[in-house]
Amino acid sequence: MELYKYSDRIYYSAYEEERDRPALGYIRGEKFSVAIDAGHSDDHLNEFYEELKKHDLPLPSLTVITHWHWDHSFAMHAINGLSVANKRTNEHLLEFIAERSPEHDKEFLALDPSIAKEYINGKEIVVIPADIVFEDELDIDTGDLKIRCFTAVSPHTDDATLIYVPEERVVFFGDALSGVFPTWIADKGKTEEFIKAIDALQVDKCIGGHWPIYNKEDLLYELRTRE
Ligand SMILES: [Zn+2]
Secondary structure, eight states: OOEEESSSSEEEEOOBTTTTBOOOEEEOOSSOOEEEOOOSSHHHHHHHHHHHHHTTOOOOSEEEOSSOOHHHHTTGGGOSSEEEEEHHHHHHHHHHHHHOOHHHHHHHHHSOHHHHHHTGGGOOOOOOOOSEEESSEEEEEOSSOEEEEEEEOOSSOSOEEEEEEGGGTEEEEETTTSOBTTTTBOOHHHHHHHHHHHHTSOOSEEEESSSOOEEHHHHHHHHHTOO
């Protein structure tokens, strides 16, 4: 796994299609650091932590989850520090936990080949709810940086959190640009709402889970011209 430097205080990892591992984000704060998304499993997370250590970056004290999907949240049990999610994300996680059974786990592994690859050789699936739950928005002050986490309408899921760092002119948006898994059909109205949310931010770059880093204008163009 590679770790990319956006600025002295913002980093993000490579994403991987094979095991559907999203890019994980990192914000280095003066008092503490914050990660964006936990990852697909503890294997994914630990590779990310190894990269942070190689770059002399402290492990995150907080990990903010962009949405409940397994590839972003199922490593929450193994994070350093505490996890943060919006209320809807946490409800989805609690629903998944309540539905769990050997049969349900089998169905989960069969959802997509990338999931079976992540959980190869009977690797245990561990799902836990978030430590800290917020509604609508949450401001985090790392001492030298202000981070604004807020919920947004997205065509991907009903629980998107955007993580906005105004001073660094960057936003992390998870998978919020996508349509719904697994058809990838994107509701036009929800896409419009998401466009408005991104357009309103004073950012140059937008970092998502499964794409190269976007210029804001390119992301907006792609969304506006999507069939
Ligand atoms: Zn997703």
